[in-house]
Amino acid sequence: MKSRILSAVAVSLLLVLTLFSVGIPANAQTDKPVVGFVTGAGGLGDMSFNDNAYGGLRRAQQELGFSLNVLEADATGTAPADKVEALVEQCDILVLLGAQHTHHAREYAPKHPDKKFIFYEEKVAGIPNLASIMFRQQDGSFLAGALAGRVSRTRKIAFLGGTYVAPVAAFAQGFLEGVKEVAPDVTVDIHYITPPGDFSGFSNPDRAYAMAEEMFANGVDIIFAVAGLSGNGVIEAARRTEGRYVIGVDSDQDDMAAGKVLTSMVKRLDVATYLQVYRAVTGNFKPGVTDFGLADNAVTLTDMRHTRNIITEPVIEEVNALRLKIISGEIVVTDLRP
Template identity: 35%
Template sequence: MKAAALLLAGSMALAACASDEPAAGGGGGEGGGTATEELRVGLAYDTGGRGDRSFNDSAYAGASAAVEALDGELQELSPNDDASNRAELLTQLAEQGFNPVIAVGFNYDDVIAEVAPQFPDTTFAQVDGSNEDGAKGDNVTGLVFAEEQGSFLAGVAAALKSESAHIGFVGGVESPLIEKFEAGFVAGAQAVNPQIVIDRQYISPAGDFSGFNDPARGQIVAQGMYDAGADIVYHAAGGSGIGVFQAAASAGKRAIGVDSDQYQTVDDPALQAVIMTSMLKRVDNAVEAFINEFSEGTVEGAADVRYDLEGEGVGLSTSGGYIDDIQQDIDGYAQQIIDGTITVPTTIE
């Protein structure tokens, strides 16, 4: 999920290695580790791995912060090109004694349900994967987000800032999760201007996850929207978002990032200059909090932890100052969502 200039060597990185001895005890059934155990965290990334300047990097930021503070060890694994080895990644981490094991992304839905029951003494978590009904096992916690709420605010910002009353949305892969981003964005923009034109397109269809790691295609899709008259495009496309920023820079228009504060994470000043704001999805906070709870022995398992606007699990970045003049309007809409005056849709009608 990154442009060629951002590719990192290898699909596995080791950080803060503390010992070759596997951690003792502390399984999912016991609610986590104890202060006497060595913390060894396993992190299995989504498509593209670390270096996407977005979703995966946010998970890494949270995990690395937790293991540094707790003097632990972090092992990272990335899927192969066709992502066919996700189950093997989780199995490898569990067999090597890493605990907890964190799967990053909804693409692990099926495989974590297969793997977790085989390792009842290992605690698992899945970012963007619900386990509220316990179907994935008693030792799996879902870390889920109200993406639609943050995307609603992105739509508000886009509609307020658009000079052409024409904006766009680029989704990485057609899926229920990314449709939450789309639904929220559309609702927010239409709350400001019911007549606004919103172009919407996905890079790849359902089941084809290449759309999260294809900057060239992201650029082509976004460029078509700019050529058609859109002056702001919001992406929920992982590493393909770099291509959206490149299209914005080429067209002299604006873009909205996702997951991380992408104004701060892109290296190219030309791309940084076009990022109006980013929809923050605090995967870093969720992962860090989960690891801390594991170390304290307070993980429940077979449950979801939901991060929404009220809990600052989602929001908008303000880096660059491009939305400072409309912050009061954004805050007003945010408060209406928190109060329940506005209910943000999660699906497209």
């Protein structure tokens, strides 16, 4: 699985220049620096968070021809400080994926003002050579929750996160609020695979499968899995269980169990990574916090192509109406991100 990169990511990258106003000069030149990439928990091959970001990075590499060094998180879900420090020494640009690497971003960017740092999932402001990339996942999760609330037949839904960390908690909160917006009678159980501080919860699909199997047996019919590689275990449990469904995350995971993945709450890490690395390599680096959301299609549900038999057109129209209300500010989803 480690060598597999989502084909959906490659296809979706063709849309990159239509999603954001990128401001990249057509004739930009580069001296081909070295780019380092530190993955999040689970590493490459998760068919979700890491593969999505890596797809954007690879497209930038193919267009610009820079060297790329990859450091995968270890079994704990984090990258050891000594290995990160060694990678920083080797690279001109460093991409750090995942909130567990906040301390690396805060430590190494000020120590190396001549290098560019791109960091995801938590706000790190005030460092002139660091770009902090955020996504309003709570807004997309609200829509996923509204969809689940309308579709659930057992009136019991669950959220399964890798571990409690602010970006994942934002997913959970948005999902809960979306369910309650349309179906206040539906029960929403929130679970995490590992306790706070243990990022191995994002790389344990067997444990996630067992937890999902138990939830399904207890009457839950839809699980929103925000757990990286572990989410694949939830998808497999849904595939094997009659009348049970899952909502995918980060990448378009609808094809992984066609008809059992209601939709996926996609975060365009591919687009953000491509854009930020391209800018850094071509001399257009923009430090500070950038927040991507529904308005620029950086957070979105999939088209539910395999589940239209159970998701009716009125439900889709309602979800689209809720999307517009969030964009306009008529609905404000709680933001738990620091």
